[in-house]
Every structure is written in C-alpha cells, then in structure tokens.
Amino acid sequence: MSTLNLHRLFNPKSVAVVGASEKKSSVGFSIMSNLLKNGFRGDIFPVNPNHTSVMGLPSFKNIEEIESDMDMAVIATPIQFVPPIVESCGKAGLAGAVIVSSGGKEIGKQGQAIEAKILEKAKKYNLRIVGPNCLGVVNTSKALNASFAHLSPLSGKIAFLSQSGAVCTSVLDLAHREKIGFSHFISLGSMVDVDFADMIDYLGSLSSVESIVMYMENITNIRNFMSAARAVSRIKPIIALKSGRSEAGARAAASHTGALAGEDAIYDAAFRRAGIIRVNEFEELLDCSEFLSKLGRPSVSGLTIITNAGGPGVMAADALASHGMEPVQLSSETIEKLDKILPENWSRANPIDILGDTAAEIYIEVAKICAKSEETDALLLLCSPAGTMDTFKLANDLTNFLKTLSCPIFTAWIGGDNVQQARQVLNQAGIVTYDSAERAVRAFKNFYQYGRNIETLLEIPVRTDKKLIINRSKAENIIKKAISNKVDSLTEIQAKNLLQSYGIPVNTTQLAESEATAVRLSEQIGYPVVLKICSRQILHKSDCDGVILNLKTAGEVKKAFAQIIEKAKEFAPKAVIEGVTVQAMQNPADYELIIGAKTDPNFGPVIVFGMGGVMTEVFRDTAIGLPPLNRLLARQMIEETKISKVIKGFRNFRPVSISLLEELLIRTGRLVTDFPQINALDINPLMVENGEITAVDARVIVCKPSVTSPGHLIISSYPWQYERKDYTVNGHEFFIRPLRPSDVDLLIEHFYSLSPKSIYMRFFSPVKQLSKTMLIKLTQIDYDREIALVALMGEGKDKKMVGVCRIILESDKTRGEFATAISDGWHGKGIGSSLLKQCLKAAQSRGVKHVVGFVLAENTQMLMLGRKLGFSLKRASNSGEYEITIDFENMHFD
Numbered sequence: 001m002s003t004l005n006l007h008r009l010f011n012p013k014s015v016a017v018v019g020a021s022e023k024k025s026s027v028g029f030s031i032m033s034n035l036l037k038n039g040f041r042g043d044i045f046p047v048n049p050n051h052t053s054v055m056g057l058p059s060f061k062n063i064e065e066i067e068s069d070m071d072m073a074v075i076a077t078p079i080q081f082v083p084p085i086v087e088s089c090g091k092a093g094l095a096g097a098v099i100v101s102s103g104g105k106e107i108g109k110q111g112q113a114i115e116a117k118i119l120e121k122a123k124k125y126n127l128r129i130v131g132p133n134c135l136g137v138v139n140t141s142k143a144l145n146a147s148f149a150h151l152s153p154l155s156g157k158i159a160f161l162s163q164s165g166a167v168c169t170s171v172l173d174l175a176h177r178e179k180i181g182f183s184h185f186i187s188l189g190s191m192v193d194v195d196f197a198d199m200i201d202y203l204g205s206l207s208s209v210e211s212i213v214m215y216m217e218n219i220t221n222i223r224n225f226m227s228a229a230r231a232v233s234r235i236k237p238i239i240a241l242k243s244g245r246s247e248a249g250a251r252a253a254a255s256h257t258g259a260l261a262g263e264d265a266i267y268d269a270a271f272r273r274a275g276i277i278r279v280n281e282f283e284e285l286l287d288c289s290e291f292l293s294k295l296g297r298p299s300v301s302g303l304t305i306i307t308n309a310g311g312p313g314v315m316a317a318d319a320l321a322s323h324g325m326e327p328v329q330l331s332s333e334t335i336e337k338l339d340k341i342l343p344e345n346w347s348r349a350n351p352i353d354i355l356g357d358t359a360a361e362i363y364i365e366v367a368k369i370c371a372k373s374e375e376t377d378a379l380l381l382l383c384s385p386a387g388t389m390d391t392f393k394l395a396n397d398l399t400n401f402l403k404t405l406s407c408p409i410f411t412a413w414i415g416g417d418n419v420q421q422a423r424q425v426l427n428q429a430g431i432v433t434y435d436s437a438e439r440a441v442r443a444f445k446n447f448y449q450y451g452r453n454i455e456t457l458l459e460i461p462v463r464t465d466k467k468l469i470i471n472r473s474k475a476e477n478i479i480k481k482a483i484s485n486k487v488d489s490l491t492e493i494q495a496k497n498l499l500q501s502y503g504i505p506v507n508t509t510q511l512a513e514s515e516a517t518a519v520r521l522s523e524q525i526g527y528p529v530v531l532k533i534c535s536r537q538i539l540h541k542s543d544c545d546g547v548i549l550n551l552k553t554a555g556e557v558k559k560a561f562a563q564i565i566e567k568a569k570e571f572a573p574k575a576v577i578e579g580v581t582v583q584a585m586q587n588p589a590d591y592e593l594i595i596g597a598k599t600d601p602n603f604g605p606v607i608v609f610g611m612g613g614v615m616t617e618v619f620r621d622t623a624i625g626l627p628p629l630n631r632l633l634a635r636q637m638i639e640e641t642k643i644s645k646v647i648k649g650f651r652n653f654r655p656v657s658i659s660l661l662e663e664l665l666i667r668t669g670r671l672v673t674d675f676p677q678i679n680a681l682d683i684n685p686l687m688v689e690n691g692e693i694t695a696v697d698a699r700v701i702v703c704k705p706s707v708t709s710p711g712h713l714i715i716s717s718y719p720w721q722y723e724r725k726d727y728t729v730n731g732h733e734f735f736i737r738p739l740r741p742s743d744v745d746l747l748i749e750h751f752y753s754l755s756p757k758s759i760y761m762r763f764f765s766p767v768k769q770l771s772k773t774m775l776i777k778l779t780q781i782d783y784d785r786e787i788a789l790v791a792l793m794g795e796g797k798d799k800k801m802v803g804v805c806r807i808i809l810e811s812d813k814t815r816g817e818f819a820t821a822i823s824d825g826w827h828g829k830g831i832g833s834s835l836l837k838q839c840l841k842a843a844q845s846r847g848v849k850h851v852v853g854f855v856l857a858e859n860t861q862m863l864m865l866g867r868k869l870g871f872s873l874k875r876a877s878n879s880g881e882y883e884i885t886i887d888f889e890n891m892h893f894d
Contacts, residue, residue, distance in 0.1 A: 002198065002201070002810075002811045002812035003198060003202045003205070003811040003812070004128065004811070004812050005095040005096055005126060005128045006095075006096070006128060006194070006198065007202070008071050008072075008095035008096075009071065009072055009095040009096035009128050009130070010137065010139050010142075010144075010202075011071075011144075012042055012070075012071035012072040012095070012142075012144065013042045013043070013069075013071055014042050014043040014044075014045065014071050014072070015035060015040070015042060015043070015045070015070070015071070015072045015073070015074060015144075015146060016045040016046075016047055016060075016063060016070050016072070016073040016074070017031055017032055017035070017044065017045070017046050017047060017054075017073075017074050017076070017146075018047040018048075018063065018073055018074065018075045018076065018077055018085055019031075019047070019048065019075065019076035019077040020032045020046030020047060020054045020055075020059065020076075021048060021051075021054065022054055026076075027076045027100060027148045028048070028076045030148035031074050031076055031100070031136065031146060031147065031148050032044070032046060032054060032055050033055070034136075034145040034146070034147060034148065034149065034152065035144075035145060035146060036055060037152075038143050038144070038145040038152050039143040040142070040143050040144050040145070041142070041143060042071075042144075043068060044057055045057075045068070045070065046058075046060070047059065047060050047062060047063060047066075048060075048061075049061040049062065062088060063088035063089055063092050064091075066092070070089075070092060070093075070094050071094060071095050071096075072094060072095060072097070072098065072146065073085075073089045073094055073096075073097040073098070074097070074098045074100065074136065075097055075098065075099045075100065076100050076101060076148075077101060078101060078103070079099075079101040079102065079103040079104060079111070079114055080114060082099055082101055082114070082118055083114065083117040083118050083121055085097075086099075086118050086121045086122050086127065086129070087121045087124075089125075090121060090122060090124055090125025091125065093125075094127060095127070096127055096128035096129065096130065096194075097122070097128075097129055097130070098131055098136055098137055098146055099118070099129060099130070099131035099133075099134070099189075100131060100132070100133075100134055100135065100147075100189075101131070101132050102132065102133040103132075104132045104133055104190050104192070105190055106133060115132065115190065115192045118192060119192050119193060122193060128194055129192055129194060130186070130187075130189070130194045131187075131189040131190060132189055132192065133189040133190045134165060134187040134189025134190070135147050135149055135165035135169065135187035136149065136187055137184070137185070137186050137187065138152070138153055138182070138184065138185035138186070139183070139184050140152075140153055140154075140155040140156070140181070140182060140184070141155070141183060141208055147187065149168065149172055150169060150172075150173075151172050151176055153172060153175065153182040153185045154175065154176065154179065154180065154181040154182065155181050155182070155183075156180065156181020156182050156183060157181070157183050157208065157209060157210035157211070157293070157296075158180070158181065158182050158209075158210070158211050158212075158213055158289060158292055158293055159182065159183050159186070159199075159206075159209045159211070159212045159213070160182050160184065160185050160186065160213050160214075161186050161188060161196060161213070162186070162187055162188065162214065162215040163188050163189065163190075163215065163216060163217045163218075164215060164217065165187050165189070167215045167282075168187045170282070171215075171286065171289075172185070174286050175286070175289065177427070178286070178290050178427055179293075179294075179427045179430060180286075180289050180293040180294075181293055183206070183208045183209050183210075184203065184209065186199060191220050195219075195221060195224075195225075196214060196216065196219060196220075196225055197219075197221055197224035197225040197227070197228040197229075198224075198228075199212075200212060200225070200228040200229055200232050201228045201232070203232075204228070204231065204232030204235070204236060209236065210236060210292070210296060210297065211236050211238070211239070211292045211297065212232070212236060212237070212238045213238075213239045213240075213285065213288065213289050213292070214239065214240045215240075215241050216240055216241065216242045216243070217242075217243055218244075222602055223713070223714045223715075223784070224784075225274075226270060226273070226714050226715055227715075227782055227785060229271075229274035229275065229276055230273070230274045230275060230457075230782060231782060233274055233275030233276055233454070233457075234275060234454060234457060234458065236297075237277060237292065237297055237447070237450055238274075238275070238276045238277065239276070239277045239278075239279060239285065239288045239289070239292075239446070240271060240277070240279070241278075241280075241281070241282065241284070241285040242267055242278065244263075244264075263600070263602075266602075266603050266606050266624060268624070269606065269623075269624040269625060269626055270603060270626060270714070272453065273626050273633075273715065275450070275453050275454055275457050277447075277449065277450050277453075279446065283439070284439075284442060284443075284446075287434065287439055287442065287443040288443055288446055290434075290443070291410065291432055291443040291446075291447065294410075294430050294431065294432045295408050295410065295432055297447070301328075301377055301448055301451070302328035302376055302377040302378070303320070303325075303327055303328055303376075303377065303378050303379075303444060304327065304328055304330070304350055304352070304370045304373070304375070304376040304378070304380070305317070305327055305350060305351035305352065305379075305380045305382065306351070306352045306354065306363070306366055306367055306370060306379065306380070306381050306382065307351050307352065307353055307354070307382035307383075307384075308353075308354055308355065308356050308358065308363065308382070308383050308384065308386055308389050309355075309356050309382075309384050309386040311384075312382040312384055312414055312437045313347075313351030313352075313353050313382060313437075314351070315436075315437045315438060316351055316380060316382060316412075316438075316440070316441055317351055319437060319441035319442065319445075320445070323441070323442075323445040325445065325448065327350035328350060328375045328376060328377070329350065329375065330349065330350050330352075330373075330375065331373060331374065331375050333373070334369060334370065334373040334375065335348055337369045338366060338369060341362055341365055341366065341369075342354055342355075342358070342366065343355055343358070351382075352366060352370070354366055356386035356388065356389055357388050357389075358389070360389070360390060360393050360394040360397055361397075363381075363383075363394055364394075364398065367379060367381060367401070367409075368401070368405075371405045371407040371409065372405075376407060377407070377408070378407065378409070378410070378444065379407055379408070379410075380409075380411070380412070380437075380440055380441070380444065381398070381409065381410075381411045382411070382414065382440075383395075383411070383412075383413050383419070383422070384413075384419070385415050385418040385419060391413060391415070391418065391419050391422045392419075392421055392422045392425070395413065395422035395423070395425040396425055398411075398426070398431070399426065399429035399431065402429075402431060403429075409431070409432075410431075410432035410433070410434075410440055410443070410444070411426060411431060411432065411433045411434070411440070412433065412434045412435065412436055412437050412439065412440040413426065413433055413435070414435065414436055414437065415435075423435070456632065456636060458776050458780070459632055468503070468666070468667065468670060469503060470501065470502045470503060470667070470670065471501040471502075472501075472674060474497070474501040475498050475501040475502060475671070475674070475675065476675070478490065478494055478497055478498045478501070479498070479678070479702055482494065483677060483703075483704055487536060487702075488679075488701055488702060488703060489536045489699065489700065489701045489702065490536075490700040490701075490702065491511075491534055491536065491578060492509060492532065492581055492697065492698060492699070493509050493510070493534075493581065494700070495681075495698035495699055495700040496509055496695065496698050498671075498698075498700060499671075499683065499695055499698055502667045502668075502670065502671045503663075503667050504668070504683070504695055505693060505695060506694065506695045506696075506698065507583055507584060507586065507694050507695070507696050508583065508584060509581050510582050510583075511534060511578065511579050511580075511581055512531075512561070512579050512580050512581070512582050513578070513579040514561075514579075515557070515558045515561045515562065517579075518531065518557050518558070518561045518580055518582055519554045519557050519558060521582040522551065522557045522582055523554070525582060525583070525584050526584065527551070527552045527553070527585075528551055528552045528584075528585035529551050529557065529582055529583060529584060529585055530548070530549050530550070530551070530582075530583045530584070530585050530586075531547070531557065531561060531564055531580045531581070531582060532546060532547045532564075532580065532697070533546030533547070533565075533577070533580060534577070534578045534579050534580055534581050535568060535572070535575045535576060535577045535578060536575075536576065536578075537572055537575035537576060538571065538572055538575055539699070541697070542614050543571065544567050544568050544570075544571030544572065545564070545567045546567065546568055546571075547564075548560040548563065548564060549585060550585050551585075557582075561580055564580055565577060565580070583696070586687055586689065586694070586696060587689050588689075589687040589688055590654065590688050590690070591643065591646065591647055591653070591656065591687075591688040592611070592612040592613040592684075592686070592688070593609070593610070593611065593612045593643065593647075593661075593686040593687075593688060593693075594608065594609070594610055594612030594616050594622070594682070594683065594684040594685065594686060595607070595608070595609055595664060595665060595668050595683045595684075595686055596608040596680070596681055596682045596683060596684065597669075597671075597672045597678065597680065597681040598679070598680045598681070599672075599676070599678070599679050599680070599712070603626065603714050604626075604676075604712045604713050604714050605626075605627055605669075605672040605673065605676075605678070605712065605713065606624055606625070606626055606627075607625045607626070607629065607637070607668060607669055607672070608622050608624055609623055609625070609637050609638060609641065609665055610622030610623060610641045611641065611642070611643040612684045612685040612686055613684070616684060621641050621642045621643055622641060623637040623641050624637075625637040625665070625669075626714065627669035627672060627673050627715070628669055628670070628673055628713070628715065628717045629665055629666050630666065630742075631659075631662045631663075631666065634661070634662040634663075634665040634666055634669075635662055637665060638658060638661055638662070638665075647661075654690050654691040655691065656688050656691060656693065657691065660693060661693070664686075664693070673709060673710060673713060673717055674709055675709065676705035676706075676708065676709055676712040677702045677703060677705050678700060678701075678702060679701045679703045680699070680700070680701040681698075681699070681700050681701075682697075682699040682700075683695045683697075683698050684697060684698075684699075685697060716782055716783040716784040717783070718738055718740065718783070719738050719783050719842070722736070722737065722738050722787075722789060722838065722842050723735070723737045724736050724838065726791075726830075726834045727830075728826070728829040728830050728831060729828075729829055729830045730829065732793065732829070733793075734791045734792060734793050734802065735791070735792045735793075736789055736790070736791055736792075736834065736838050737789065737790060737792065738781070738783065738787075738789055738790075739778075739779060739781055739788040739789065739790050739804070739806075740779070741779050741780050741781075742779075743779055743790065743801065744775050744779050746790075746792075746799065746801040747775065747778060747779060747801060747804070748770060748775070749800065749801065750790075750801040750803075750804065750821075750823060751770055753800075753802075753823035753824060753825065754821060754823065754824060755824045758821060758822075760856075761821075761856055761858075761859045761862070762819060762821040764854075764856070785808070785809055786807065786808050786809060787806060787807045787816075787839050787842045787846075788805075788806040788807075789804070789805050789835055789838055789839050789842070790803065790804050790805075790835075791822075791831050791834070801823075802822065802823045802825075802831060803820070803821065803822040803823065803826065803832060803835050804820065804821050804835075805818065805819070805820040805821075805832070805835040805836050805838075805839045806819055806820075807839050807842075807843050807848075807851060809848065813846070813847065813848065814847070814848060814849045814850070815849065815850045815851070815852070816843055816851050816852070817851070817852050817853060817854075818836065818839060818840075818851055818852070819853065820832055820835060820836055820839075820862075822835075827861065828861070832861075832862075832865060833865055833868070833869070836869065837869065840869070840886065840888075844888045844891075848888065849888055849889065850885060850886070850887055850888070851885070851886050851888075852884065852886075853866070853871070853883075853884050853885075854876075854881050854882070854884075855881060855884055856881050856882075857875075857880045857881060858880075863882060863884070866884040866886075869886065871884040871885060871886045872884065872885050872886070872887075
C-alpha cells in the first residue's frame with residue numbers, strides 16, 4: 001500500500017492490547033508483560049471483557065469503551081472475532097493494528113475469507129494491519145515491545161523483518177548470544193496489508209536504521225518491492241534470506257529459456273538488480289547481521305589476514321578464491337616492519353602466518369602494523385589453539401587495542417571448548433567473531449560484493465544519441481495475426497520476421513510444403529542447404545531428428561524432406577506439420593549463443609543470455625536480467641557467463657563485438673517490453689562466425705495478455721508516452737521527453753547555463769556544481785516514484801537541454817512535489833509553462849491528486865506561472881517562500 005500511518009504505528013504514544021490476560025501461558029499475558037517490563041513510556045490499555053484489571057492496569061470491555069486517544073492495537077483473540085475489532089479500531093482513529101492471531105489463509109479458504117474481511121474493514125479507515133499470524137513488533141528506540149517474544153532485542157541500528165515468527169525467535173536468541181542489536185524487530189506474518197515494500201520504504205527513511213535484514217517466503221507486490229529496494233539499497237544495505245529454492249517450475253518449462261530461468265534464478269537476478277545482498281542459509285543471515293551490527297557498512301576490498309597457524313590462513317585464502325577474490329598484496333614497507341618483530345621463517349606474504357609459538361604481544365603488534373598500512377582496508381584476525389598461544393589472553397588484550405583503530409577488524413577464533421571463552425570475551429566487547437575462517441570470509445565477501453553492486457547501479461552510462469530503429473507496427477501485425485488465429489506459437493519464419501522487425505539479424509529462411517518446392521528453393525539459395533521441420537507443436541526440432549545439414553544436391557534434398565516429414569509424424573502423430581524450412585548451410589560457428597525471454601507469472605518478462613546450442617540446458621552457462629535493459633545492465637549479464645571470456649577472443653577465433661551483443665540484448669528487452677503477448681522467446685543458436693552474429697533458429701510462444709505494456713514489467717520502463725514536440729512563443733521548436741540516465745553531460749551543461757540567481761531559486765542554496773552523487777540522483781529515475789521531463793533543442797552534437805521539470809511522488813503516490821529550472825537564455829519563452837503542464841498531465845494520468853511546490857517570494861515569474869496554471873498560493877509563516885498547490889479533483893490538462 002504505502003508508508004501511510006506507519007510512523008505513528010511504530011512510534012505509538014498509546015497501545016491497546018485486545019485479549020490482554022493474566023494467564024501466564026497465554027499470548028495476551030506475554031504481550032502485556034513485554035510492554036510493561038520493557039519500559040514502554042506511553043499509555044497501555046488492556047482490553048478483556050472478563051477482567052476489570054490486568055497486571056495492575058484498568059481493563060476495558062472493548063475498544064469503544066476507551067475514551068483516550070490510541071495509536072496502536074495489538075489483537076490477540078481468536079481470528080474469527082478480529083474483523084469487528086478492526087472496525088472498532090478504525091472508528092476510534094487508530095493508526096494500525098498488529099494481529100498476532102493465527103488461522104488465516106494458512107488454514108485454507110475459510111481463513112482467506114476472514115483475512116479479506118479484515119482488510120476490507122481496515123481500508124475504510126486507512127488503518128494499517130501488521131499480520132495476522134505474526135509475533136508482533138518491536139521498536140527499541142521507543143522501548144516498545146508489542147510482541148510475545150521470549151526476549152527483548154538489544155538496541156542497535158539493524159531493522160529485522162520476517163514472515164516467520166519461528167525465525168524471529170531463533171534470530172532473537174542467537175542475536176543475544178552474539179550481542180547483535182536491532183532498531184526494529186518486525187514480524188510481518190501473512191502480510192494482508194503491510195508488506196516488505198512498505199517496510200523498506202519506511203525504514204529507509206529513518207536515520208536510526210543503518211541496514212535492513214529480512215527473512216522472506218514470498219513477495220506480495222513485486223513491482224512495489226523492487227521500486228522500494230532499488231531506492232533504499234543505494235543508501236543502506238539490504239540483506240535477504242529467501243526460502244523456497246525450487247526448480248519444479250523450470251522442469252515443466254516449454255522452451256530452453258524456460259528451463260534455464262527457474263524461479264530461484266529469477267529471484268537472484270531481481271535481488272541483484274535491486275542491490276540486495278542475498279544469502280543462502282540461516283547461519284549466513286546471522287553472520288551478516290553481526291558484521292553490520294558491529295562494523296556498520298564497511299566499503300572495503302583490500303583484506304589482510306593474520307593467523308597464528310598456517311592451516312586457517314590457507315582456508316581463508318581458499319575461501320576468498322572461491323568468491324573470485326584474493327588477499328591484498330603486502331607492500332615492501334609493511335614486510336620490512338614485520339621482519340623486525342617476526343621470526344625469520346614467517347610467511348612474508350598475505351595471509352601472515354606469525355607461527356603458533358609467537359607471544360600475544362607480538363600478534364597485537366603485527367595487527368597494529370597491518371591496520372595502519374596503506375594497502376589494508378580490513379583486517380581478519382585468525383586464532384586457533386596452536387603451539388603456546390594463549391587464545392583467551394590474546395582475546396582479552398585485543399578488546400582494548402582494537403577500539404583504538406579505525407580499520408574494520410573482524411575475527412575467527414577456531415576451535416571448541418578451548419576457545420569458547422575467548423569468543424565470549426570478543427562478543428562482550430562488541431567485536432565481530434566467528435568460529436571458522438570460511439564464515440568470516442563469506443560475511444566479508446557479501447559486503448564487498450554489495451559495494452561492487454552499488455558501484456554498478458550508480459555507474460553513469462555513456463551518452464549516445466543513436467536511436468533504436470525498430471518496426472513496431474510490423475511486429476504488432478505478426479503477433480496480432482497469430483493470436484487472432486488462436487495459435488500459441490509462431491512458425492520459425494514468423495518468429496524470424498518478428499526478430500528482424502526489431503533489428504535482430506536472422507538468416508534467410510523459406511518454407512517448402514513439398515519436395516519439389518524444397519528443391520527449387522535450395523537451388524535459389526544455393527547449395528549446400530539445411531532442412532528443418534516446421535511445426536508449432538514440435539518444440540525442439542532435434543528431438544525428432546528434424547534437422548538435416550549440408551545437403552548438396554537435389555536428390556539429397558528430396559530424401560531429407562521425406563525423412564524429416566516421416567520422423568516428425570512418428571514423433572508427434574497429432575502435430576500439424578506445415579512443411580520444411582530451407583536455409584543456407586552456415587559455416588561451422590566459432591561460438592553458439594542463446595538469447596531468450598520468458599514471462600514469469602510473478603516477475604513478468606525476464607531475459608536470458610549465455611552459451612547456446614542443443615546442450616545449453618546441460619552446461620547451464622547463462623545469466624538472467626530483467627527488462628528494461630541498458631548497456632551497463634546488458635554488459636553485466638554478458639560478463640556473468642563463462643562464455644564471455646571466450647567470445648572476447650580465444651586462440652585463433654575472432655572476438656565478438658560485445659557492444660553488438662549488448663545491443664541485441666537491449667533490442668530483445670525492448671521487444672518483450674513492448675509486447676506482453678510474448679510468453680516465451682528462444683534465439684538458439686545465435687551463431688557467431690568470424691565476428692558476425694546471426695539468429696539461425698528462433699521460437700516464439702504467444703498468448704492473450706492480461707495487461708497492456710508496460711504494466712507487465714516489475715521495473716518501471718522509460719515512459720515513451722510523455723514525448724512530444726512543442727514551440728516557444730516565438731516559434732522555436734523544442735522536444736520534451738523523459739530524462740534518461742545517459743543525460744548526465746546534457747544536465748551538467750544545463751546547470752552551467754543557469755545564473756547564480758536561477759540556481760538559488762531552484763535549489764534554495766548557492767550550489768556551485770553538481771557532485772557525482774547529485775548527478776546520479778537527478779538522472780537515474782525510477783518512474784514509479786518520480787516524473788522528470790526535459791526540454792531539448794538541436795540535434796546530435798548541437799543538442800542542448802534548456803529546461804528540466806520533475807515531480808517527486810510521496811510513497812502513497814497521491815501527492816507530489818514539483819521543481820523546475822529553465823536556462824536563463826530561454827526565460828519567458830513558454831518552455832517552463834509547457835514542461836510543467838506536461839509534468840502535471842503525466843501526474844494526473846497516474847492518479848496523483850495533489851501537487852505542491854515551494855517558491856521563493858522573489859521568484860515572481862514562477863508565482864505568475866503557478867496562478868496561470870491554477871495553483872493556489874499560500875505564504876509560509878515567518879518565511880520568504882510560498883507554498884503553491886494544485887488539486888486535480890476538478891481540473892483536467894489537455
């Protein structure tokens with residue numbers, strides 16, 4: 001839904017507990033007990049018709065009997081009684097209710113019906129619902145523990161979210177042992193209303209939250225989730241453990257792409273696109289939580305490892321290598337300093353093996369030298385009960401020393417009972433410690449990878465004025481004809497015509513319905529040729545020996561035609577066989593690739609790239625991406641595969657143009673973005689010979705879509721519908737279009753076309769230049785959250801940005817705030833009016849109800865324009881600015 005009322009819900013001044021009890025085995029007792037013993041500073045109202053008081057507080061028969069204002073209700077009654085209680089909460093003006101009651105959708109249709117009633121009643125009053133079937137909620141900064149958990153979380157800066165109450169209690173138990181603290185501890189349960197997207201948006205806005213850790217079983221609104229995660233992950237790490245790694249869907253797939261893009265692989269791609277760190281095990285989730293809790297968010301790459309024994313150091317180095325990393329190389333200065341304090345036979349390399357007989361004091365001195373070295377970004381200290389090393393004394397000595405260093409330091413004390421006491425000392429001191437080198441390295445790797453992912457997300461694309469030339473109408477006709485004829489797949493020829501309409505190179509392919517036609521076409525094309533079965537019902541031609549290569553004579557063509565038809569009828573007796581396609585025989589390929597797409601029921605279209613050919617499902621060397629794609633994302637997909645190392649040039653094979661492959665992926669992404677009717681698409685093989693790329697086989701499955709483009713995407717696409725031409729008051733043509741990530745250079749030029757006064761009017765401060773962070777924020781637009789339009793003049797190298805207007809939407813998408821800036825040389829020419837009107841029109845079409853702007857009193861031109869367009873003006877008290885507001889309820893922009 002949104003973050004509506006969430007701040008009040010999670011920061012209540014008063015809490016009603018419906019189902020409060022003094023019976024020690026009851027949930028109502030646990031919730032009351034946690035609220036009281038945790039020191040909640042607000043009012044607590046027990047609600048139980050069978051009691052006059054609960055735990056020393058007056059008890060009320062129902063919500064209506066409470067005359068005081070309330071913010072939150074915790075409902076712990078049998079679920080069949082919950083809907084009328086929710087109605088009472090709504091009427092009483094509460095912000096939300098936390099429903100811990102079980103018996104909802106998890107029990108079947110009866111429970112689903114109850115949950116539907118709960119949501120129906122809550123929506124009437126904008127009452128937010130957490131649950132049902134949840135453990136409750138905790139906000140440590142407000143001493144609020146509105147849960148029936150057996151422990152109260154320690155205070156910290158990690159927000160933890162979970163669908164499972166059992167996972168919540170397990171995490172809580174282990175977090176106490178490891179001294180991991182939390183800002184919020186939220187059990188979401190069935191998520192009838194408040195879901196992961198809402199919580200990410202809300203927690204992302206809080207300074208008290210530095211990172212978000214989640215246990216997930218499913219996502220209710222993937223598009224909202226992706227939008228929220230992409231926005232927040234750029235500023236705060238998000239870690240997710242997603243359960244349910246099933247390949248059942250992939251096994252049932254009807255295409256190569258379907259088999260390669262299983263549900264779990266798509267989650268991987270989605271999380272990577274959103275900047276989320278995905279972990280695979282419960283232990284790893286805790287390890288990352290500990291790393292975050294005690295070290296914050298380290299942005300590091302150069303890892304130095306110190307060990308008192310060779311084996312653990314080797315294991316740490318091996319663990320790094322398994323993640324494509326290696327320890328940082330020690331500088332000659334560092335080695336020289338270490339030579340002075342270590343035995344002659346020390347390793348002189350990283351990992352630094354100081355030997356088991358070395359005293360604790362020397363270990364600490366080595367750590368000091370390394371922590372201060374230029375090459376070390378982070379330090380991993382390994383210790384095992386080897387030689388004469390006193391592991392407990394070393395841990396004690398380290399606790400004081402490590403606090404003096406700014407370098408991120410984490411440890412692994414490896415062993416059993418002999419080192420357990422030492423680990424407890426480190427934990428008590430707030431030092432990250434693990435029981436194996438591999439666990440320590442894995443936690444480090446996750447945050448190193450997070451940094452790399454964010455760098456990629458924030459990379460500024462290269463500007464290009466090259467347009468993607470496509471023939472959309474031709475593609476539309478092909479797809480419409482197939483659907484109107486009630487067929488679910490295109491023939492090979494139709495599929496290749498579709499690809500060709502979007503600029504994807506294909507080989508010449510013609511249909512022969514008889515032996516004679518096959519011979520005639522073969523002679524036209526020129527021998528040798530290839531014959532392939534043409535039938536919509538035969539998914540993979542090689543399954544029925546439906547491909548015969550290198551036919552050099554008319555006799556061979558006749559024989560092959562008959563053989564293919566016969567084999568196909570044996571393989572699929574009910575299949576409709578349209579004939580055989582005739583194609584020129586290709587020279588042996590240097591490489592065979594695959595580009596494909598499929599529509600996932602949850603994620604919409606997904607793109608696949610990798611090693612192609614008939615063995616593609618065996619080798620499974622593929623990467624998955626989510627459209628819309630740009631060059632950066634396409635390149636990232638290519639580089640995830642092993643085949644990428646080969647196609648850049650291997651032995652005497654010519655390299656493939658990576659730029660061309662990027663473009664083909666972008667074109668494929670655009671095709672499935674434009675047409676939700678495409679259910680699956682295979683280009684396999686995409687043959688590469690002497691650097692030339694050709695699609696020699698293609699399959700496209702179509703269906704009648706349930707939504708129109710771009711409603712089938714989970715990531716907002718470039719909104720082409722906002723493009724238009726317009727003219728200044730003196731007749732100069734300019735072009736309005738949405739802002740693109742590659743517009744950075746144009747935006748910088750536009751900024752320098754503004755006078756200091758114009759800059760102050762726009763930013764309310766004397767901004768001297770746009771930093772990289774600002775440029776990324778201003779150009780990498782999530783069009784689900786923002787509308788940003790620019791006015792352009794000129795073409796090619798002469799193109800100039802002369803105006804920018806944007807509306808940033810609030811999380812409930814019903815209200816937005818606008819800002820605009822026009823180059824000084826173009827003031828008063830109608831560009832600002834045209835841009836703002838187009839932005840307002842776009843906002844209105846998306847259901848926005850109100851748009852507000854803040855304008856300095858001296859910005860008389862903007863105030864005049866506001867009045868002209870129908871804004872109401874209100875002077876802010878004790879301020880030199882106006883708040884101008886437009887309400888769309890009785891207004892329409894043409």
